[in-house]
Amino acid sequence: MHQLPKVPATEVENRINKFQKTLQQFELDGALITQNVDIYYLTGSMQNGVLFVPASGQPRFYVKKSVSRAEVEASVPVEAMGRIKELGKKIQSRFGQVKKIGIEMDVLPYGLAIRYLSMFPDGEPVDISFPLRLQRAVKSDYELEQLRVAASRVNEIVALLPEIIRPGMSEAELAAKIEYKLHLHGNPGIYRMRGYNQELSLGVVASGSAAATPTYFDGPAGGLGLTTASPQGASHETIAAGEPILVDISMVNEGYIVDQTRIAVIGELDQELESAYELTRKILKEAETMGKPGVPWKFLYARALEMVEEAGLTEHFMGYGQDRAKFLGHGVGLEFDELPVLATAFDQPLETGMVIAIEPKFTFPGRGVVGIENTYLVTENGLEPITFASEELIRIPAG
Amino acid sequence: MHQLPKVPATEVENRINKFQKTLQQFELDGALITQNVDIYYLTGSMQNGVLFVPASGQPRFYVKKSVSRAEVEASVPVEAMGRIKELGKKIQSRFGQVKKIGIEMDVLPYGLAIRYLSMFPDGEPVDISFPLRLQRAVKSDYELEQLRVAASRVNEIVALLPEIIRPGMSEAELAAKIEYKLHLHGNPGIYRMRGYNQELSLGVVASGSAAATPTYFDGPAGGLGLTTASPQGASHETIAAGEPILVDISMVNEGYIVDQTRIAVIGELDQELESAYELTRKILKEAETMGKPGVPWKFLYARALEMVEEAGLTEHFMGYGQDRAKFLGHGVGLEFDELPVLATAFDQPLETGMVIAIEPKFTFPGRGVVGIENTYLVTENGLEPITFASEELIRIPAG
Numbered sequence: 001m002h003q004l005p006k007v008p009a010t011e012v013e014n015r016i017n018k019f020q021k022t023l024q025q026f027e028l029d030g031a032l033i034t035q036n037v038d039i040y041y042l043t044g045s046m047q048n049g050v051l052f053v054p055a056s057g058q059p060r061f062y063v064k065k066s067v068s069r070a071e072v073e074a075s076v077p078v079e080a081m082g083r084i085k086e087l088g089k090k091i092q093s094r095f096g097q098v099k100k101i102g103i104e105m106d107v108l109p110y111g112l113a114i115r116y117l118s119m120f121p122d123g124e125p126v127d128i129s130f131p132l133r134l135q136r137a138v139k140s141d142y143e144l145e146q147l148r149v150a151a152s153r154v155n156e157i158v159a160l161l162p163e164i165i166r167p168g169m170s171e172a173e174l175a176a177k178i179e180y181k182l183h184l185h186g187n188p189g190i191y192r193m194r195g196y197n198q199e200l201s202l203g204v205v206a207s208g209s210a211a212a213t214p215t216y217f218d219g220p221a222g223g224l225g226l227t228t229a230s231p232q233g234a235s236h237e238t239i240a241a242g243e244p245i246l247v248d249i250s251m252v253n254e255g256y257i258v259d260q261t262r263i264a265v266i267g268e269l270d271q272e273l274e275s276a277y278e279l280t281r282k283i284l285k286e287a288e289t290m291g292k293p294g295v296p297w298k299f300l301y302a303r304a305l306e307m308v309e310e311a312g313l314t315e316h317f318m319g320y321g322q323d324r325a326k327f328l329g330h331g332v333g334l335e336f337d338e339l340p341v342l343a344t345a346f347d348q349p350l351e352t353g354m355v356i357a358i359e360p361k362f363t364f365p366g367r368g369v370v371g372i373e374n375t376y377l378v379t380e381n382g383l384e385p386i387t388f389a390s391e392e393l394i395r396i397p398a399g
Numbered sequence: 400m401h402q403l404p405k406v407p408a409t410e411v412e413n414r415i416n417k418f419q420k421t422l423q424q425f426e427l428d429g430a431l432i433t434q435n436v437d438i439y440y441l442t443g444s445m446q447n448g449v450l451f452v453p454a455s456g457q458p459r460f461y462v463k464k465s466v467s468r469a470e471v472e473a474s475v476p477v478e479a480m481g482r483i484k485e486l487g488k489k490i491q492s493r494f495g496q497v498k499k500i501g502i503e504m505d506v507l508p509y510g511l512a513i514r515y516l517s518m519f520p521d522g523e524p525v526d527i528s529f530p531l532r533l534q535r536a537v538k539s540d541y542e543l544e545q546l547r548v549a550a551s552r553v554n555e556i557v558a559l560l561p562e563i564i565r566p567g568m569s570e571a572e573l574a575a576k577i578e579y580k581l582h583l584h585g586n587p588g589i590y591r592m593r594g595y596n597q598e599l600s601l602g603v604v605a606s607g608s609a610a611a612t613p614t615y616f617d618g619p620a621g622g623l624g625l626t627t628a629s630p631q632g633a634s635h636e637t638i639a640a641g642e643p644i645l646v647d648i649s650m651v652n653e654g655y656i657v658d659q660t661r662i663a664v665i666g667e668l669d670q671e672l673e674s675a676y677e678l679t680r681k682i683l684k685e686a687e688t689m690g691k692p693g694v695p696w697k698f699l700y701a702r703a704l705e706m707v708e709e710a711g712l713t714e715h716f717m718g719y720g721q722d723r724a725k726f727l728g729h730g731v732g733l734e735f736d737e738l739p740v741l742a743t744a745f746d747q748p749l750e751t752g753m754v755i756a757i758e759p760k761f762t763f764p765g766r767g768v769v770g771i772e773n774t775y776l777v778t779e780n781g782l783e784p785i786t787f788a789s790e791e792l793i794r795i796p797a798g
Contacts (some may be wrong), residue, residue, distance in 0.1 A: 001612070002623055003625065004627050005627070006629075034595075034596075035596065036596040036598075036615075040627075040628060045627065045630075046615060046619070046629075046630055047614070047615045047630070048615035065613070065614075065615055065617070065722055066613035066614055066615060066621070066721075067721060067722075068613060068721065069614060069630070069722075073627050073630070097737055103509070103512075105508065105509045105510030106510050107508055108508060108509050108595075109506055109507060109509065109595055110502070110503055110507050110508065110509060111504030111505050111526060111528075112505075114504075115507035125509075127510060129510075135440065172582065172585065173583060175582065176579050176582035176583050178483060179578070179579070179588065180575050180576075180579040180582075183571065183574065183579075184572060184575050186625050186626070186635065188600055188624070188625050188626070188629035188632075189578065189600040189601065190598055190629060192598045196434075196507075196511060197433075197434065197435040199589055199591075201588040213401055213468070214465035214467060214470075215446070215464075215465055215468060216435075216447035216465065218447070218464070222465070224401055224403070225403075225587070226587050227404065227585070227587070227652075227653045227654065228403050228404070228405060228439075228444065228445065228472050228654075229404065229439060229445060229466070229651075229653050229654025229655075229733070230445075230587035230651070230652075231403075231444075231472070233587075244727075252629070253626075254626050254627075255405065255626065255627075255628025255629065322479075323465045323468075324465065334628070347669060363452060363725065365563060371616070
C-alpha cells in the first residue's frame, strides 16, 4: 500500500492504555471516538470511520474508507464499518451492553450524535473530550521530535525574511512566498482547529493598520484578510516602511503544529511600538520562568496582565478594546487550539511534557501589531523553547 | 474599518426572504444559524456569532467577535451576543416565544446544540440544514460572477503547466508551485468543507501509483499524501514520464470555489489509460446534454454507470474496488461539498442556476488516475461550463 512513516505501535499502545484509565475513572463502558484527529491519535491512522475503545481490552477501528489503507496504518484491529444499524450490533456483540459511553461532544455534530447514540438504546452519553484533550496536551518523546523538526522549518523562514521582504510587496505576496517554502518542506497546508467555526490558513502575515483590523478569529491578532469571506490574515494591502510586519506562522510536521511569531520592519519602528515589543519579550521571559509543573494555567495570564497594566497598555493587549482575546497562550500539537489554555477560567496545573504557544501581543489601531510567540515544552526547570529563531526585531534596510 | 468589497445588500435581502419562506413552509418560529458559512451567506459577514432568523421580519446577528467589524460587513442588524443565558432572553423578548426552531444538525456540535437549545425550554429542534443547502445550491448572478473569476484563475494555471511540470520533480513541489500562483491571485488557501472530518488542501495534484492510493477523502481520487497524518493529495513521490499527472485543483474567489481537473503526461500515456480518459470526456459530454432542469440528480450518475459498464471499467470508476466513491459530481459554492450530489440516493430534480462539479475518473492501482472535471451551471439548454481550460491531454515533451 505505502511506505510512509507510521506512528510507532508502542506509542499508540501507551495512548490507548492511558485513555482507558480515564474511561475507568469516569466509570464508562467505553468511548465512541469519531473525530479524525482523535482517531489518528489513538490508532495511528486518519482513515474515515469510528473507533470504539472499551474501558479495558483491545479497541476496534470500524472503517468506512479506506479499509485497506487503515489496515496498513492503524496499530489497532480494523474492520469494515457497514451501516450504523449493523455497527451497533457489531459493537455490542463484541463488547457487551454499553450503558455509559464517552463521546466527543465539542466536535461531533448533533445529528450524527443522535444517530450514533441510537446504537446504544440504554446508553447514557458522557462528554469525553476534555479528558482526552488533557491527555493529548502532554507530549511523548515521539511527538516532541515531530515538533522540533517543524520548529527548525519556521526558523529557516525567519532567516530568509530579510531577502524575501521588500517595500511595496503585498501582505498576500509575502504570505504566499512563506507558504511556498513551507510547502516544499512538506507542510500540508491544513492547520487543524478543533473549535467550531475556527479556521486558519498559514497564520497571520500582516503589517501596519491591516494587521490591527479585528476579526472573528479567537487570537490576539486578526488581520484584514483577502475578502469578507476570508476575513483574517494576509490582505492585498502593501507593506510599507516603518510599520511592524507580523510574521505569525505555523508549520505542520507529521501532523504536529508549531506556532511562532516574529516582527520585521523596513527601516525604523516607531519608538512606542518598539517599547511595546520589548515588553512582550519581557512577558515571555517571565512566563518561561513561571511555567513549571503544578502552576495553574491562569497564573501566567494573570501575571502578564499585571505587567501590561503597569505599562498602561491594558486596552492594547491581545487585540484592542472590545476585540481583545482573553488568553496568553494555547497548547499546540495535532491541533492548533489544544490544551492548556492560559486564561482566567482554567485552574488546572501545568504538567511536565505539555506544549504551549505563548504569544503576548499588542494592537495599535491604525498602526499595527507587535508581539512575539514561541512554542514551549513544560519542564521541571520552567519552559524550554521548541521554536528557536532569534527574537530580535528583524531590521530590513529601507533603501 | 475597511474597504473590502461587500456582498450586495439586495443579495442578502433576497437570501433572507427565500429562507424565511422555507421557515414558514416548515412551520418554524425561526432558525438559529451558527455555522460560519451559513452566517456569511445570510448576512454578508463571517464574524463569530449566531444569527436568529424569525419566520418573518428582520433577522438579527448576535456577535461575539468582532462586533465592530460585523457592523461594517453585515447587511442585517448586529448586536453584541453576551452570554448564552442572556442571549436566550434577548431573542425571546424580541421575537416572542420560540416553539419550533431550525438548527443546522449536520454541523452544530452536540454539546453546543444542547447549550443553545437550553435557551428555548419549550423549543422543538428541527434540522434546517438540507433546505438551506438546497437554497444555497441555486446561485445568483452575483455568485456566478465570483465563480467565473475563480474559473479564469484555474484556466491560467492549466496554461502554465507545460512550463511548470518537469520530470523528476515531486508531486509536492508541483502542488506548491500551483498553490503559490493561486495565492498570488488571492486564493486564501482554505477550501471549506461541510462534511464532518472532511478537509482539503488545494486538491489532488498527484501522479502514477501515488495518485491511485486510496484514502479517507470522499472523492474519486485520493492520493498518497505527505504523511499518515495528512493522507491525501500530493506526496513526496517523484513525477515520472508516461504516467498520468492528475491536476485536480480548486480556486476560491470571494469565498466561492470552482473545481477543475485536467490530466498531463510527460511523453506518452499508456493506450489503455488514454482510452479511459477519452471515456471520461464522453461521460462529461453526456452529462452536459442530460443536465437540464427537472432531471433527477441520480439520473446523471446512473447514465455514467451504464457507460462505464459497457466499457468493462466498473471496478475502476471513481476509485478502485472497495474504495470507489459512489457519485459523479457535487455542488460547489461557498463550500466544496454542496448540493446537488449526483448519486443514487438523490431523487431531487436539477434546477436552473445550480452549480455542479462533475468529475468522472478512473483509478488503475499501481498506474494512476485519469479523468476530467468541470464546474457547470445548470441552464434550460443543459450544463454550461464555468471552467473552460482546454480538455485535451496536456502533453509535455519527455526530453
